[in-house]
Amino acid sequence: MSDLLRVEELKVNYDSSNGRVYALRGVSFNVKRGEIVGIIGETGSGKTTICHAVMGLIGKKADISGKILFKGRNVSTLAEEDLRKLYSREIALLPQNIASLNPFIKIGTHIKETLKACSNIKGARSLKKKALDLLTTFQFSDSKLAYRSFPFQLSGGMNQRALMAITFCCSPSLVIADEPTKGLDLGLKDTFLETMDRLKGDRNISMLIVTHDLEVVEKVCDRIAVIYDGLFVETGKAGDVMSTPLHPYTRSLIQALPKNGMCPTWGFAPSSFENNDGCSFQPRCPVGKRLKKKHVVPSSVMVGKDHLVWCCDVKG
Ligand SMILES: Nc1ncnc2c1ncn2[C@@H]1O[C@H](COP(=O)(O)OP(=O)(O)OP(=O)(O)O)[C@@H](O)[C@H]1O
Ligand code: SF4
Ligand SMILES: [Mg+2]
Known part of the structure; x- marks a missing residue:
């Protein structure tokens, strides 16, 4: 399958009155035709910023770098008329809640x-x-x-x-959904999941879903990327990541599911004001917090077909 969307080394920094916010620190991913890709992470990890970057909605007060290619064309080089067509016909945003009507x-x-x-x-x-x-x-x-x-x-x-x-x-050609189940009661969430299930069967849909809801990625997505503090920590086929999570953060997300005993992730999310060159998860990591020195995140480790992990403690 060919790439519909390809994002390369996307970095976004916002300038706020409190200082510089390092929202995305270099993420790369693709969405193939007919594929549903999910990005999962906790609040402030950069999920909406990814959607906004792909939709061309990052404001002028932010620095953006990296490449966003749609059907092979670099979006940043498109003329205004082509951009208008792109965002009215090719890429659609599924509004977050029914109050949009x-x-x-x-x-x-x-x-x-x-x-x-x-x-x-x-x-x-x-x-x-x-x-x-x-x-x-x-x-x-x-x-x-x-x-x-x-x-x-x-x-x-x-x-x-x-x-x-x-x-x-x-x-x-591509639908982007930012937290499609946020704030929905269980019945509405089931409606969403059932409709997605049917759409997957009937049409060859391509979607990018960002969410903090693991049930959505598990039931709907073909591939997932787990994001922490503006960087991916684990990517792979949804089934592989859910059944064999290898990054300590992914493991903690899965352990926090009600069916797994609802053990919450220890500690707090890092501040996006720091451009941390070490592993941002170290203060919360069972391995990393025992160490005296900073754990620097290695380049990705391939642990299986299409399954990548960014962690010193994981061997390929
Ligand atoms: N326009 C902005 N100006 C300054 N900082 C921003 C702006 N938009 C987002 N941020 C900051 O960038 C970081 C990433 O935000 P983003 O909204 O992408 O996270 P998120 O993963 O979507 O979070 P949530 O799950 O709460 O929706 C956060 O620290 C957020 O406060
Ligand atoms: S890189 Fe080190 S500190 Fe970070 S998650 Fe892996 S083991 Fe923990
Ligand atoms: Mg968001």
């Missing part, structure tokens, strides 16, 4: 307005037909009723599916 606009109008902006479909009848088809695809048994409903007339689960219908309506 305008309560005064009917679901059908939400979909039609998006289709007008990002597809070649013209004419009221064709737009309505496409909107109804989409609602059927996203499991609305009565698509006509959903089409003429305001968001407040639908359940949370229906609004969740309507949001997904809007995001996928222009058949984007």
Whole structure:
């Protein structure tokens, strides 16, 4: 499979009133066609910054370096018109929560307005037909009723599916989802997981999902990258990383799952104001905290096919 998205050595520093924030310190990854890649990490680790960088949303007050290639083209060299097409037709953002739906606009109008902006479909009848088809695809048994409903007339689960219908309506090549299950109750989360499961079966979708929810990456993603303090610490096939986690941070995330006894990770996340050249996880690491000197993170260690770990204690 060829690369749809390729990110190379992405670094982002924000200048804030409290000083320089080292949000991303050199991450590289790819998303192949038809693949769902998950990035998992705790708060402040740089997940949203990755999404913003790929969506071209990093503000002028930040320094950004590295390469973002979409279908082989370096995004930073694209002309304004090509960028507009890229972000309206090729890459779509799945909004984080159902509050993104305008309560005064009917679901059908939400979909039609998006289709007008990002597809070649013209004419009221064709737009309505496409909107109804989409609602059927996203499991609305009565698509006509959903089409003429305001968001407040639908359940949370229906609004969740309507949001997904809007995001996928222009058949984007890549969908980016930033914490798609954050703040959802269990029922809504199940709706999301079921819809993703069906989409994976029916369409050849490519997605980048960033989340702190291990259940989402385990159930939905093909490959995952675990991020800590702006750097990847472990990457690989979701099944391999979940069944054989090798970095102490990945292990601690998995041990914190309810099914594994809910043992929380000891200590606090590091400050993003420090450009730490040693291992940022050392103060929390069972091996590293016994050491007197700083553990410097080695280059990646290959522990299996596509399974990489950045840790001195792991041998290839
Ligand atoms: N615009 C900004 N200006 C200054 N600092 C920022 C800005 N945006 C993010 N940061 C900082 O960059 C670091 C990474 O933030 P980011 O939002 O990418 O993390 P995250 O992994 O998405 O966290 P969360 O799980 O809480 O959403 C944090 O320390 C954050 O405070
Ligand atoms: S590099 Fe050293 S301190 Fe860091 S996680 Fe690995 S063993 Fe622990
Ligand atoms: Mg975030």
